[in-house]
Amino acid sequence: MTTSEGVIPALPAGDRPSAKFSNPVLENIYSRRSVRSYKPDPVPDEVLLEIIKAGTFAPTAMNQQLWRFAVVTGEADIDRYADRAKQLWQQNIGLKVAAATGLGGPGIARYAKMMKAPGLHLFHHAPALVFIFAPKSRLIREDCACAAENMMLAAASLGLGSCWIGLAAPLGTDRKTREELKVPAGYGMMATLAFGYPTNEGRKAPERNADVLLSWTT
Secondary structure (H helix, E strand, O other): OOOOOOOOOOOOOOOOOOOOOOOHHHHHHHHOOEOOOEOOOOOOHHHHHHHHHHHHOOOOHHHOOOOEEEEEOOHHHHHHHHHHHHHHHHOOHHHHHHHHHOOOOHHHHHHHHHOOOOOOOOOOOOOEEEEEEEEOOOOHHHHHHHHHHHHHHHHHHOOOEEEEOHHHHHHHHOHHHHHHOOOOOOEEEEEEEEEEOEOOOOOOOOOOOOOOOOOOOO
16 A cells, blocks of 8 residues: 555646646646537537547557447437437336336436436537447457547547537437447447537536555555
8 A cells, every 4th residue: 555665655736737747638638528518510520530530549459449430410310319318218117117216326316307307408419429339349348438538638639528428328229229320230339429619618627536546566
């Protein structure tokens, strides 16, 4: 739990890189935020392609590069997928039972209620979605998570906001959605990312817990 001197070093303080090490990469990492409010301005195709390319340069186990991407930019289509995901959640027997019985705690009941809210748009009216799919393979979820983070950081560097939409998960197994997105058999949804130009730029990061080092052995 300690160094040879008996003291674990502390992380640098603050919500920006230390002055000694500040550079554009670290500034981008520290300033990225999950965005849930977007301007209606469309994201140019060339920007989305650059973001996806950045994703393909993420680490990948044994250089498999098995990720595949489905892009949706039509407003009507995005609204349709948002509504469909909500409907799929409302039809989810497990969620209904958990909410009714209290299993899973108050968070489950809150999600069940949220899925019925008429004003909820699961994609926050973002003008672009990118779904990441991949076949079953060793470390594939780790690969796709790295790709997703690359894409969100690339978006931030280009002035865009992004958000990983975990509640889109039911679309990954929905037959109609898979057909529309031309997803090959055997490929599962790894991530759903929303992109767009944020309406609330420059938000301060939530305070980070600095007590994260278990040990430092020298």
